[in-house]
Amino acid sequence: MAAAAAAAAAVLARLAAAFLLLAAQVACEYGMVHVVSETGGPKGKDYCILYNPQWAHLPLDLSKASLLQVRDWTTSVLCSPADLPAKGFSNQIPLVARGNCTFYEKVRLAQGSGARGLLIVSKEALVPPGGNKTQYDEIGIPVALLSYKDMLDIFETFGRVVRAALYAPKEPMLDYNMVIIFIMAVGTVALGGYWAGSRDVRKRYMKHKRDDGPEKHEDEAVDVTPVMICVFVVMCCSMLVLLYHFYDQLVYVIIGIFCLASSTGLYSCLSPLLQRLPLCRCRVPDNSLPYFHKRPQVCMLLLALLCVAVSVVWGVFRNEDQWAWILQDALGIAFCLYTLKTIRLPTFKACTLLLLVLFIYDVFFVFITPFLTKSGSSIMVEVATGPSDSATHEKLPMVLKVPRLNASPLALCDRPFSLLGFGDILVPGLLVAYCHRFDIQVQSSRVYFVACTIAYGIGLLVTFMALALMQRGQPALLYLVPCTLVTSCALALWRRELGMFWTGSGFAKDLPQSPWAPASADGPQPQVDSDAAPSQQPPGQEAAPSPPPTEQPPESSVPEESGAGAPPQEPESPAGLAPGPAPGPSA
Structure with a gap:
């Protein structure tokens, strides 16, 4: 009985851990870090950060965000008190490298040394900086991940002495x-x-x-x-x-x-x-080249x-x-x-x-x-x-x-x-x-x-x-x-x-002549003899039988096309369509 209870407790613990992990992933949001140079120079620029609002919320407007000095501390992973600088991070936003310790350990050390925020530089894909509810309640400064490529661009564009503001504007439901x-x-x-x-x-x-x-x-x-x-x-x-x-x-x-x-x-x-x-x-011009x-x-x-x-x-x-x-x-x-x-x-x-x-x-x-x-x-x-x-x-x-x-x-x-x-x-x-x-x-x-x-x-x-x-x-x-x-x-x-x-x-049905058929698609129609008149009846109507002329041989009663020597033409279905399934257009 005790073994069953222990197994059930273990299962519940795993489910709770999975739920907490899922909650951290759902809460994860994208934000921005606005960087400017302390010595003037180029205009400020925004960079992407991945943060978790359960650590600390970021302001929605840049004007409400504090512009703080950024401290390059990427030579350290900030996993132990020995990694802290002698004077701490008073009113600064330190840049630290990702390491083997948890996000909570990093941000707890940074907050204890006076930091107003923490940016963790990652050479890998950005992952949600998660934790548990107790840790969230203990921390009061924002923590976010910044890509290593963006960090290099910041130092190349603005130099090593920069200021930054963390904010997260509201995402519009639909873009224009x-x-x-x-x-x-x-x-x-x-x-x-x-x-x-x-x-x-x-x-x-x-x-x-x-x-x-x-x-x-x-x-x-x-x-x-x-x-x-x-x-x-x-x-x-x-x-x-x-x-x-x-x-x-x-x-x-x-x-x-x-x-x-x-x-x-x-x-x-x-x-x-x-x-x-x-x-x-x-x-x-005339030639023997393929296609030409x-x-x-x-x-x-x-x-x-x-x-x-x-x-x-x-x-x-x-x-x-x-x-x-x-x-x-x-x-x-x-x-x-x-x-x-x-x-x-x-x-x-x-x-x-x-x-x-x-x-x-x-x-x-x-x-x-x-x-x-x-x-x-x-x-x-x-x-x-x-x-x-x-x-x-x-x-x-x-x-x-x-x-x-x-x-x-x-x-x-x-x-x-x-x-x-x-x-x-x-x-x-x-x-x-x-x-x-x-x-x-x-x-x-x-x-x-x-x-x-x-x-x-x-x-x-x-x-x-x-x-x-x-x-x-x-x-x-x-x-x-x-x-x-x-x-x-x-x-x-x-x-x-x-x-x-x-x-x-x-x-394929017998429909009236469509107005989409161009009346003069083939140009002016040549005049034909009265003997060829049966071939000119409207489409879809059978030719009325007529007695053959007495002055002409029987074979001349076959309607002729305007071109000489044209073979006899079978009657067409309406609008020039052959009966049965619709054929593909011919070249």
């Missing part, structure tokens, strides 16, 4: 940069969905076009199948796990892929604009070089936090637009499968993986923000990033940028593109497209609210997928088009 991210994300989804839908239908109407215009050279769209979705998700999971374990080795592979894909996307977005300019129509034997336009070659140059400039200066994020966002938006134009979901069934599978993927790697990893960190957040112990200190470029506009400890210490992954744009964007194509086919005045885009914006706002309330990384698809899927499905149900919307059969 969220407005910029919201505009970029919603704008990319709306523009990409609109472009993908319009381009897809336009190419269907132009599939019999014989000129050599730019429409003929656009990339083919790729229809996504359920097998492709499964393979894609497995690849995403594998790559994420590999990045978590081999981040420093694979991050450069991802950077190289991003440079190649983003330059291609930028060219794809700018080339249609350049082709509409009435300049630079000259072509490369097609005699591409000189302006297109210059544009390709420009896109590659922009990508290379970002690759070289990607770690310049002052301006490199602008290039990364521009290249990222171009990549997303190119992907939305190229990848096509043929049915709402495929949209639902893709979004639900990635919904589970996102939630699992953000909320579930902390229970499976030794460090207790989320695999998704760890990979997206870059591991803290990474030797390369590189960041993955597959995100939109905007620097924080509010001056806060979080911006200075942990996350100077707000991030939104490309997947949170592309996955709902594919559904928006499908809605736009369906709108055009059923002539619904873009009601599906507008509703799905608005639902995406609402889902993104809900994501930002969850981020502000929970103060931790959020899986955006947790909020975006229900908003977009439920809105699209409810609208189709309300309009009594759910069957067509689910199977995509609206693309």
Whole structure:
């Protein structure tokens, strides 16, 4: 009985210790130390510190913080009274090195010698300066950790004689940069969905076009199948796990892929604009070089070089936090637009499968993986923000990033940028593109497209609210997928088009001629003889039988195209669409 009671007491003691440790970690906060030189010189500068408010609270405003002399005592770990200076630390903030003793032992010695605060310099990752409740009640001065790199920067910038003030301004719930991210994300989804839908239908109407215009050279769209979705998700999971374990080795592979894909996307977005300019129509002279034997336009070659140059400039200066994020966002938006134009979901069934599978993927790697990893960190957040112990200190470029506009400890210490992954744009964007194509086919005045885009914006706002309330990384698809899927499905149900919307059969039904089909896409129509009139009836209507002329042979009753020697043409389904599943646009 006594043994059981002792075992139970031991278990309770361990639980209590774990609770205290967890409480210390939760109470840990970021703060700032404002450093100025005593001899004048450069303007003051803020540095990040990690402190525990249970030792002593820091003022919220710099004007209310005391500016005290900093004493460089980093040659000592301050673990015993012998490590104290002869005259103590009267009204000073000593800088001491981390050692083998506890934080309580250090701060008790510093407080006993007259110090007004304690900064512990760490060459390793900053950890919470924890203790227990009795120790917290005994100590009345703040204790914080400062990185060794920041200490070197302080002495290099301000010299050895400096003053410092410790403070911790209140963290804003949301930063103003969220407005910029919201505009970029919603704008990319709306523009990409609109472009993908319009381009897809336009190419269907132009599939019999014989000129050599730019429409003929656009990339083919790729229809996504359920097998492709499964393979894609497995690849995403594998790559994420590999990045978590081999981040420093694979991050450069991802950077190289991003440079190649983003330059291609930028060219794809700018080339249609350049082709509409009435300049630079000259072509490369006749030659036998690969690709150049097609005699591409000189302006297109210059544009390709420009896109590659922009990508290379970002690759070289990607770690310049002052301006490199602008290039990364521009290249990222171009990549997303190119992907939305190229990848096509043929049915709402495929949209639902893709979004639900990635919904589970996102939630699992953000909320579930902390229970499976030794460090207790989320695999998704760890990979997206870059591991803290990474030797390369590189960041993955597959995100939109905007620097924080509010001056806060979080911006200075942990996350100077707000991030939104490309997947949170592309996955709902594919559904928006499908809605736009369906709108055009059923002539619904873009009601599906507008509703799905608005639902995406609402889902993104809900994501930002969850981020502000929970103060931790959020899986955006947790909020975006229900908003977009439920809105699209409810609208189709309300309009009594759910069957067509689910199977995509609206693309193959006999619909009236769409106003999106350009009336003069092929130029002026040549006049034909009255004998060829049966070939000019409106699409979707069968040709009325007419007796063959008596003066002509029987074979001449077959309608002829304007081109000489053209083969007989089979009747087309309405709006130039072949019956059955929607085919990809032809080149």
